[in-house]
Amino acid sequence: MSLLADKRILLGVTGGIAAYKSADLVRRLQDQGARVRVVMTAGAQEFVRPLTFQALSGNPVHTDLLDPAAEAAMGHIELAKWADLILIAPASASCMARLAAGMADDLLATLCLASEAPLHLAPAMNQAMWRHPATQANAQTLQSRGATLLGPGAGSQACGDVGPGRMLEPLEIVEQLVSAAAPAQVLKGKRVTITAGPTREALDPVRYLSNHSSGKMGFAIAAAAARAGADVTLIAGPVRLDTPADVNRVDVTSTNEMLAAAEQAADTADLFISAAAVVDFRPAVIATQKIKKEDGNDSDVLQLVKNPDIVATIAGRKHKRPFTVGFAAETEKVIEHAKSKLARKGLDMIVANDVSDPQGGFNSDHNQVVVIDQGGEQALPAALKTELATQLISLIADRAFGKSG
Numbered sequence: 001m002s003l004l005a006d007k008r009i010l011l012g013v014t015g016g017i018a019a020y021k022s023a024d025l026v027r028r029l030q031d032q033g034a035r036v037r038v039v040m041t042a043g044a045q046e047f048v049r050p051l052t053f054q055a056l057s058g059n060p061v062h063t064d065l066l067d068p069a070a071e072a073a074m075g076h077i078e079l080a081k082w083a084d085l086i087l088i089a090p091a092s093a094s095c096m097a098r099l100a101a102g103m104a105d106d107l108l109a110t111l112c113l114a115s116e117a118p119l120h121l122a123p124a125m126n127q128a129m130w131r132h133p134a135t136q137a138n139a140q141t142l143q144s145r146g147a148t149l150l151g152p153g154a155g156s157q158a159c160g161d162v163g164p165g166r167m168l169e170p171l172e173i174v175e176q177l178v179s180a181a182a183p184a185q186v187l188k189g190k191r192v193t194i195t196a197g198p199t200r201e202a203l204d205p206v207r208y209l210s211n212h213s214s215g216k217m218g219f220a221i222a223a224a225a226a227r228a229g230a231d232v233t234l235i236a237g238p239v240r241l242d243t244p245a246d247v248n249r250v251d252v253t254s255t256n257e258m259l260a261a262a263e264q265a266a267d268t269a270d271l272f273i274s275a276a277a278v279v280d281f282r283p284a285v286i287a288t289q290k291i292k293k294e295d296g297n298d299s300d301v302l303q304l305v306k307n308p309d310i311v312a313t314i315a316g317r318k319h320k321r322p323f324t325v326g327f328a329a330e331t332e333k334v335i336e337h338a339k340s341k342l343a344r345k346g347l348d349m350i351v352a353n354d355v356s357d358p359q360g361g362f363n364s365d366h367n368q369v370v371v372i373d374q375g376g377e378q379a380l381p382a383a384l385k386t387e388l389a390t391q392l393i394s395l396i397a398d399r400a401f402g403k404s405g
Ligand code: PMT
Pocket: 196, 197, 198, 212, 213, 214, 215, 216, 217, 218, 255, 274, 275, 276, 277, 278, 279, 280, 307, 308, 309, 310, 311, 312, 325, 326, 327, 328, 329, 330, 341, 353, 355, 361, 362, 363, 364
C-alpha cells in the first residue's frame, strides 16, 4: 500500500503555464490512493478551467474565500483542518512571496495560514524570477518555517529561456511526497513481537468463549513497526484481517497457543507489545461432544480455570526479556486501573484504552489512548488506529531504545 493511501491532499494551483500539468498530478496522486481536493487562485483559472479539476478530483473546486455557498458546503477553516498535507503546484513567485509575508488575502494563502498540515511547494516560474534575491529569500523563509520545496527543475522554459524554474513532472512530485511520507526507521535492526485480536476457548466442538476484539489495533501496530524498519512477528488470534506488508504472521486460537507462540518469539525479541484481548478463563474440560441441555445440565454447566497471563509471563523473564508493553482495556477509572496493571504485571509501559467509548476500543477503526510509564502519562487523542499505531511506535521506540522519529 502506498504511503499516500488515504492521505487527504489539498492541491493548491496558482497562476502559471505549468497549471496544465497539475491536472495530471491529480490523477497521479489518486493512483497512490490519496484523496484530493483542489484550490485554485484567480491566476490559475486564467490557465485552466476549474471544471477540469472538478472532473478529475471528483470534488468541487474551491476558488473564493468569501463565497457564502462554498463556505456553507465546506468552510475554509474546515478545509484547512481536513488536509493532511498541502501541496502547491505550480507555486508561482507571487504565491511564494505572499506566503512568506503571511498574507491571508485569498483562499489558498488563508488556508496555508490556518492549517497545521505540512506544506510542500513545487515552484514554477521564469529562471530570472527564480534566481531573483527576493524569490530566494522567500524560499528560504518558507523552508525555515518547515515548508518543503519540491524542485524546481531546470531546462527550457515556455518563455524560451533556459535555466532553473521548471515545475517538476507530476510523477517526480509524487515520488518526492512518497519519500517525505516514509516514517523514520526508528526500529531498524529491532525484532518486535506483537499479539493481536482475541483468543478463543472451546467449550465443546461448536461453542467457545471469546470477546469482540477485531485485531485492528494490533495489526495496525504491526504494520507501523514494519514501516519503521523492524523485523515483526505478529501473533494473531482468530480475526478476519489481511497480513500487513513485511510482517511474519503466526495464527493461534487459544490462550495457551498464544502463550507458546509468544514465548518462542520473545526469545529473540527486543520489544514485545501485547495488544491482544486474551480470554482470562477457559473451561476446565473441553467437552468432546456438543453439550446438550437435555443431559440435565443446569446453570453450573461451565467450570472455568484461569488462563496464564501472557504479557506478565514475558515481562517476568529473568533472561531474554524484551522491553514489554501491555494494553489495558478499561471501562472506568481508566488511568488508575491501567497504572495498577503496569505495576502488577511488571511492564515497562502500558497503553490505557477506554473501551467504554463507542467511538474507539473494540472493533472500531478509531481509538484514543493514554500511554503510561515511569516517566509519566502521554495522551494520544482520537485518531484512526492506523495513525495512532504510528504515533505509538514512535513513542515506544523513543522510550525503549532512545530513538525518535
Ligand atoms: O482488536 P481491536 O478491535 O482493534 O480492539 C483493540 C483492543 C481494545 C483489543 C486493544 O486496544 C486493547 O485494549 N487490548 C487489550 C485488551 C485486554 O485484554 O486488556 P486487559 O486489560 O484485559 O489486559 C491487560 C494486558 O494484559 C493486555 O496487554 C493483554 O494483552 C494482556 N493479557 C491479559 C490477559 C491474559 N491472560 N494475558 C495477557 O497477556
